[in-house]
Amino acid sequence: MKTIIVNVPDEDATLFLSLVKKFRFKTKVLSKEDLEDEELAKWINNGMKSEDVSEKDIYKIFRKNGIKV
Numbered sequence: 001m002k003t004i005i006v007n008v009p010d011e012d013a014t015l016f017l018s019l020v021k022k023f024r025f026k027t028k029v030l031s032k033e034d035l036e037d038e039e040l041a042k043w044i045n046n047g048m049k050s051e052d053v054s055e056k057d058i059y060k061i062f063r064k065n066g067i068k069v
Helices: 010-022 032-048 055-064
Strands: none
């Protein structure tokens, strides 16, 4: 089984979801917060596998990616 993530404009979401459900595919709508949490989890996971990084560098990466600290 494969997982596919599709970004759909808000005005087309209902149409797209009904089409997907018609073919009996499972759907899950992710909120912006869900996507941010997933991305943060990836960063943490990658950080656990790497060398020590200074706090200053971490804040720099957060700001670069639009996270307010």
